Amino acid sequence: MKLTVLGCNGPYPAAGGACSGYLLEAGDTRVLLDCGAGALAALTAVMPPEELDAIVLSHLHYDHMSDMLPLIYRMQGKPKLAVYLPEEPAGTRALLAGAFDLRDLSQSGQIGCLRMTALPVRHPVPCFAVRCEADGKAFCYTGDTNTCESLAGFAGGCDLLLADACFTDALWAENKPHLSARLAAGLARDAGAGHLLLTHFTPGCDFAALLREAREVYPRAALAEAGLTVRF
């Protein structure tokens, strides 16, 4: 499998950056995970979006889906792309109805050679962690979440964990919408993940602190970066 980071900012893009967007490839199967501001341009630099097998939107916050709107224009007159997404918020979901083949993300699905499962996580709007498996390899993406009891089991044994690591220790709290880098690292450790990629970086955040705090728990932790490709 191969993961390409198209964008890793949230909740808005850094100068020259992009919000959440990740291209997951397994064999001939290509899936876009999230499609935030700037992700569509980055994807288009790598492949024609209409050749995707599916798009998976972890949740419908704008930093994870706003580039779906201009994609509507690009897809006009072309076969409808399969888009897996939560049912709520209904008003945001309705923006995509008609333009795409919308499917319920809470159900397991087969996308090309990828077997996809989803787990509800803890965020202010319905959000799902996503696990994709093919050829004995497994990838897991937390989506946006704070601590979630069942997540380590869901991510268990995955080869690569892509985890929300928005906050340093100093900024994290139990009632915030995101994990800290340290908690993301604890998740990777508890799940027995082969590799950990930290993501969801607020412009201007303290990257050194995020990486240091994560590596105190999980020494192989790495920072996502637009353009980064990971093979596993």
Ligand SMILES: [Zn+2]
């Ligand atoms: Zn977000």
Ligand SMILES: [Zn+2]
């Ligand atoms: Zn969010």
